[in-house]
Amino acid sequence: MRTDDPGSYDGEELETSILRGRLDVGLLRARAWCDDPQAMCMYADWLLHRALAPGPEERVEELVDEARRWLRRAVRTGSAHAAGMLGDTLAHDVPAAADDPAEARRWLMRAAARGDTRSAELLASLDDEDEV
Numbered sequence: 405m406r407t408d409d410p411g412s413y414d415g416e417e418l419e420t421s422i423l424r425g426r427l428d429v430g431l432l433r434a435r436a437w438c439d440d441p442q443a444m445c446m447y448a449d450w451l452l453h454r455a456l457a458p459g460p461e462e463r464v465e466e467l468v469d470e471a472r473r474w475l476r477r478a479v480r481t482g483s484a485h486a487a488g489m490l491g492d493t494l495a496h497d498v499p500a501a502a503d504d505p506a507e508a509r510r511w512l513m514r515a516a517a518r519g520d521t522r523s524a525e526l527l528a529s530l531d532d533e534d535e536v
Contacts, residue, residue: 409520410441411483418446422453436474444478445486447471452493468493479511488515488523495530 421427429450435443451471455464472493478486491511494504509530515523 409483409485410481411445411478411485411489413442413446413485415449418449419453422450439481441478441481441483441486444474444481445483445489448474448478448486448489484515484518484520484523487511487518488520488526491515491523492526495526 418427427450429447432443432447432450436447448471451467451474454462455467455471458464458467472490475486475490475493479490488511491508491514494508494511509527512523512527512530516527
């Protein structure tokens with residue numbers, strides 16, 4: 405992970421906060437609305453966690469779509485990390501009508517070209533899947 409990327413954060417720390425119930429989601433969302441790319445990525449990550457075990461009034465597709473909207477917004481700030489996360493959600497998360505493997509590859513390539521090593525590794529694994 406590039407530390408100079410405006411959307412980067414410690415994913416393990418976020419996961420621990422989510423699991424222990426220590427994440428102030430309201431504050432995180434407020435920071436995201438204030439154009440904080442790190443908060444946008446973290447909030448999108450939280451939404452994707454929610455999609456794994458949605459509440460009774462939540463729909464998986466809506467949670468994933470909202471996460472993708474936040475990631476697209478974070479990409480506009482110049483975050484390669486957000487581009488990689490977006491590509492990853494398009495390639496692997498819950499299928500939705502708007503899924504497009506070619507779009508996923510484009511986002512991952514964009515992130516990898518800007519130094520996001522995780523995206524480069526994920527892109528290589530997608531290439532391996534295509535060969536099978």
